[in-house]
Amino acid sequence: MTRLGGDSAQLKKLKAGDVLNMRIVSGRLEELTYAIDETRTLSVRRRGVGYESTTLTAALERRQAESVGEIRSSLFADGRKAGMSNRMILEFADIFGYDIDFAQDLQEGDRFAVVYENILKDGRKLREGDILAAEFTNQGKTYRAVRYVDSEGRAGYYTPSGESLRKAFIRTPVDFVRISSGFNLQRRHPILNIIRAHKGVDYAAATGTPVHTTGDGKIEFVGRKGGYGNVIIVRHSGNNQTLYAHLSRFKPGMNVGAKVRQGQIIGFVGSSGLATAPHLHYEFLVNGLHKNPVTVTLPRAVPLNAQTLVHFRALTAPLVAKIDALSDRSVALSQ
Numbered sequence: 001m002t003r004l005g006g007d008s009a010q011l012k013k014l015k016a017g018d019v020l021n022m023r024i025v026s027g028r029l030e031e032l033t034y035a036i037d038e039t040r041t042l043s044v045r046r047r048g049v050g051y052e053s054t055t056l057t058a059a060l061e062r063r064q065a066e067s068v069g070e071i072r073s074s075l076f077a078d079g080r081k082a083g084m085s086n087r088m089i090l091e092f093a094d095i096f097g098y099d100i101d102f103a104q105d106l107q108e109g110d111r112f113a114v115v116y117e118n119i120l121k122d123g124r125k126l127r128e129g130d131i132l133a134a135e136f137t138n139q140g141k142t143y144r145a146v147r148y149v150d151s152e153g154r155a156g157y158y159t160p161s162g163e164s165l166r167k168a169f170i171r172t173p174v175d176f177v178r179i180s181s182g183f184n185l186q187r188r189h190p191i192l193n194i195i196r197a198h199k200g201v202d203y204a205a206a207t208g209t210p211v212h213t214t215g216d217g218k219i220e221f222v223g224r225k226g227g228y229g230n231v232i233i234v235r236h237s238g239n240n241q242t243l244y245a246h247l248s249r250f251k252p253g254m255n256v257g258a259k260v261r262q263g264q265i266i267g268f269v270g271s272s273g274l275a276t277a278p279h280l281h282y283e284f285l286v287n288g289l290h291k292n293p294v295t296v297t298l299p300r301a302v303p304l305n306a307q308t309l310v311h312f313r314a315l316t317a318p319l320v321a322k323i324d325a326l327s328d329r330s331v332a333l334s335q
């Protein structure tokens, strides 16, 4: 049967767990169907002495759905109660993750509302799509987000006025680390044994741990620099710079002038230069002045430009109206 050609070749790629539906009449196979993917179904039918295969394509339908609720115990428990899936709850927490710490800031009586997409096939729900709009009222303050895909095809969440919900910088350049030495202008240097300001933060991590740039920008310096050892300096918009020192090595392609994106790996933790143990020394500069990277107020990502904003407003207005209506409903619910 796999000699039928066309999509019937899919039958050669069957994996354990795939489902084949067969109709057998008097010991003879009359029809076999197999779902190739979300939209395509292969159908092989007996025709005389042979078989004929066709591929049926179902159109997917997108339908908006919504959930509202109030926090009584946790975002997870109350989200589930409001009909949100685990995945959607995580996505929701992620959207507001720069503004709300869902582990620390949550209060009983906080409210949430979400507009999302359901993907339907033949009128039946196949899976959930993306969150299109969301609202969270935390300790009396309301945060809103709408999804928008920009001209480069990048999806992001914005406030209804077009500000990105993403920050221009992520807080830490390394994952799963502990701060081994904080920002301190009066620190005794462990090697030099003199009082010398520590104008950055040290993150203890094993040699080779990836180091991520914390914001979009351009490489300004890459190479060795005295006590810093192997160091990368990135220049960002808004007159900000970040510095990553004591690296064991650089990621290939990190040359002066190279563009880097927030979260991109630029090098690896090491102990080059004046370092007693492997760690990343990280500095954050605003207009050439050192700021404490742990506490500095991180600017928002660049907002949409005027031209994009027109498109954004037109596209997101129905979503904003919908979240307005939901918001009223969630207030009524909690009274």
Ligand SMILES: [Zn+2]
Pocket (backbone or CB within 6 Å): 181, 198, 200, 201, 202, 280, 281, 282
């Ligand atoms: Zn340091």
